[in-house]
Amino acid sequence: EKWAATQPKHPPTRLALQHFDSSYGAQLGPLWPSVRVALLSERKYGALLNSFSHDLVLEDLQVQGCRDFISHQDRLVFGAEEGSCEVSMTSLEFLSQQQYPPQLSPHLKCFVFPRGDVTRFKPARPDRYGLLGYYLMDAASILPCLALDVQKGHTVLDLCAAPGGKTLALLQTQLIRYLCINDSSMSRTSRLRKVLHSYVPKQFLTDENLRITSFDGTMWGEMERETFDRVLVDVPCTTDRHSLTEDDNNIFSKSRTGERRRLPQLQLELLLAGIAAARPGGEIVYSTCTLSQNQNLSVVEQAVHFAQEKHGIQLQVVSLKPLVQKFRNTFHFAPELHLGEMVIPHLAANFGPIYLCKLKRLP
Amino acid sequence: MNTEISFCALHDVQRTKRLSLSSLLEMGFTDSQARHICDSVFEIKKESSVKRVLSTLTVLFVLGLNPTSVQKMLDICPDLYIVKETLLQQRIDHLRKLGLVEGSLQRMVVHYPKILTVPVKSVKNVVQFLREKCLFTTQQVTDILRDTPAVVLEDLLQLEYKFQYVYFRMGVKQAEMVKFRLFRFTLDDVRCRHTFLERRGLYQTPDKKGQTTIINPKLGDILNVDQDTFVSSVARASAEEYDIFQKLLARECKEEELLQGRVEAY
Ligand SMILES: C[S@@+](CC[C@H](N)C(=O)[O-])C[C@H]1O[C@@H](n2cnc3c(N)ncnc32)[C@H](O)[C@@H]1O
Numbered sequence A: 001e002k003w004a005a006t007q008p009k010h011p012p013t014r015l016a017l018q019h020f021d022s023s024y025g026a027q028l029g030p031l032w033p034s035v036r037v038a039l040l041s042e043r044k045y046g047a048l049l050n051s052f053s054h055d056l057v058l059e060d061l062q063v064q065g066c067r068d069f070i071s072h073q074d075r076l077v078f079g080a081e082e083g084s085c086e087v088s089m090t091s092l093e094f095l096s097q098q099q100y101p102p103q104l105s106p107h108l109k110c111f112v113f114p115r116g117d118v119t120r121f122k123p124a125r126p127d128r129y130g131l132l133g134y135y136l137m138d139a140a141s142i143l144p145c146l147a148l149d150v151q152k153g154h155t156v157l158d159l160c161a162a163p164g165g166k167t168l169a170l171l172q173t174q175l176i177r178y179l180c181i182n183d184s185s186m187s188r189t190s191r192l193r194k195v196l197h198s199y200v201p202k203q204f205l206t207d208e209n210l211r212i213t214s215f216d217g218t219m220w221g222e223m224e225r226e227t228f229d230r231v232l233v234d235v236p237c238t239t240d241r242h243s244l245t246e247d248d249n250n251i252f253s254k255s256r257t258g259e260r261r262r263l264p265q266l267q268l269e270l271l272l273a274g275i276a277a278a279r280p281g282g283e284i285v286y287s288t289c290t291l292s293q294n295q296n297l298s299v300v301e302q303a304v305h306f307a308q309e310k311h312g313i314q315l316q317v318v319s320l321k322p323l324v325q326k327f328r329n330t331f332h333f334a335p336e337l338h339l340g341e342m343v344i345p346h347l348a349a350n351f352g353p354i355y356l357c358k359l360k361r362l363p
Numbered sequence B: 001m002n003t004e005i006s007f008c009a010l011h012d013v014q015r016t017k018r019l020s021l022s023s024l025l026e027m028g029f030t031d032s033q034a035r036h037i038c039d040s041v042f043e044i045k046k047e048s049s050v051k052r053v054l055s056t057l058t059v060l061f062v063l064g065l066n067p068t069s070v071q072k073m074l075d076i077c078p079d080l081y082i083v084k085e086t087l088l089q090q091r092i093d094h095l096r097k098l099g100l101v102e103g104s105l106q107r108m109v110v111h112y113p114k115i116l117t118v119p120v121k122s123v124k125n126v127v128q129f130l131r132e133k134c135l136f137t138t139q140q141v142t143d144i145l146r147d148t149p150a151v152v153l154e155d156l157l158q159l160e161y162k163f164q165y166v167y168f169r170m171g172v173k174q175a176e177m178v179k180f181r182l183f184r185f186t187l188d189d190v191r192c193r194h195t196f197l198e199r200r201g202l203y204q205t206p207d208k209k210g211q212t213t214i215i216n217p218k219l220g221d222i223l224n225v226d227q228d229t230f231v232s233s234v235a236r237a238s239a240e241e242y243d244i245f246q247k248l249l250a251r252e253c254k255e256e257e258l259l260q261g262r263v264e265a266y
Helices: A012-039 A057-063 A075-080 A091-096 A139-148 A165-172 A186-197 A217-223 A240-245 A254-277 A297-311 A321-327 B003-010 B021-027 B031-044 B047-062 B067-076 B078-082 B085-097 B104-111 B113-117 B120-132 B138-147 B149-153 B156-169 B174-179 B187-199 B219-223 B227-234 B239-265
Strands: A046-049 A110-112 A134-137 A154-158 A176-182 A210-213 A228-234 A278-288 A315-318 A341-343 A354-361
Touching: A012 A240, A012 B187, A012 B239, A046 A057, A046 A139, A046 A165, A110 A139, A134 A139, A134 A165, A139 A165, A139 A228, A139 A278, A139 A321, A139 A341, A139 A354, A154 A165, A165 A176, A165 A186, A165 A228, A176 A186, A186 A210, A217 A254, A228 A254, A254 A278, A254 A297, A278 A297, A297 A315, A297 A354, A321 A341, B021 B031, B021 B047, B031 B067, B031 B078, B047 B067, B047 B078, B047 B085, B067 B078, B067 B104, B067 B113, B078 B113, B085 B104, B085 B113, B085 B120, B104 B113, B104 B138, B113 B149, B120 B138, B120 B149, B120 B156, B138 B149, B138 B174, B156 B174, B156 B187, B174 B219, B187 B219, B187 B239, B219 B227, B227 B239
Parallel strands: A154 A176, A154 A228, A176 A210, A228 A278
Antiparallel strands: A046 A110, A046 A134, A278 A354, A315 A354, A341 A354
16 A cells, blocks of 8 residues: 555654644745745755866856856846846945945855756766865855855854855855864764865865864853854754654654754854854854744844843844845745845745844944 | 549458448448548558448447547547457447446547447456445446546556545545546646645645544645646646646656665565
């Protein structure tokens, strides 16, 4: 009996779905069905180009019909939009305007197949030095790295870094003077190490360039305060897509209920630690891959409040509207979020969910 | 056009009337219909068929079909030309025995003449399958045959998948399946529409007591509407979404089958 196959009565994936139906149904309203079907169907990937690879990967990808969404701008669509401020800015104005999309490193490229195209990427191949041509990841995961707006000579902390997709994107910019890579999980940090070694030449992985640690990130503020120009806080979360598709290691399994309930608290502590680690004037990006308000906006709100109350740290929320404007042809963004931005999955552009919010420490 | 007599008359057999334009005209075909039939028989170029044509036609006339209907049937299904009279009669009798009453029987064979090329044994197999494996009542089986005669040619394994999918995954009972003519649709179509609704949160498999926490759309609302209506009114989605979903689901199913094939091969 093919369709009556016995399933455990409450598999974690099922529990996750029930949970999402009630919380996201209310949160997203009429958008939820469209997000739901996308979450339950095959996701799309982006190919983060490895600028250290010696193969002609870029050409190869272009031939397959995908394009780098970071440099690519659909002029037609932008032009058609009335009042779009995209065109007439000189590069000086560009830099002076705090809120304007970060100047992107020319080395950072992420290829995606066009809207509606469901072609898959082939696995990346090693070049003659053993370096892989690209890293497959959710293309929307690049956004927190872009939002971080790394400039030449910066010191950067990647607080929850494993398995290393965003770390790799940050390294691709070739702008960072010193990168601290941390993840509390030993096994995941060793995986991250392997990832780095299959993408980045040894001379970029020296003690002068970077440090890899396995600390509990919530303690960072006590170890290294006011140090980094940029801090990425990409916290553990309910990983909505994973929770809906994989029963193994699922945060909605009964045995992990406590851990799941404690997530917002852990996220808050991690973000506060990240804030403490940033130097005055430095910038922090908080990101998750969940749609959950409790793990996104609420955490940021509380962190901003706590930082002020408990540590006397003044924070300013930096608008990511320009980023949204620039990439709204590649991703679907949630409308009307009062804090941060969120990529919501859609069948035609099945990336995300990714939530990101940027904070700046006032000097 | 002078194909007629020269060819047809060559193969005259004592027992049968010769197939000629005049014999066809006598049976009530118009001039052009008669020529058309002669041409078709000529194309088949099988002696035996030529011999049989008139008796075959006679059986159809005895069934009460008019020349226009008969010609239409032969056009859709030229294989009918070569079915033996006795077999044809057996098949018709069998359909009557299955409960197809006068009127529906005729409509069915005109609409789907191919059914008369299917051996009684095959029809019996399908009927038995529908009764025993799917627990349709005798009357329901008759209705299925009448509305969807093509089931008799479907692969039984496919048919079983389709039934089980709709019964178990969608929680739809036999009566509804018959009422909304499930068997007119391919498993792929049914599965695609249902899965789309299910993933959008608009369809739930009923529990053991037949209960759901949402109200499922009726099978008829899912199947008996064109795609645009289904997408916009039932699924409340965009055409773009459904278009992509179809591609994705087709790939998912194919890969699942491959995987299953591999497992079964062990
Ligand atoms: C969403 S993942 C990070 C993904 C990664 N940034 C990337 O782009 O590949 C969250 C990570 O946080 C780590 N983590 C969980 N608790 C932590 C803690 N207290 N301190 C530091 N890292 C932690 C987990 O091991 C997990 O690897």
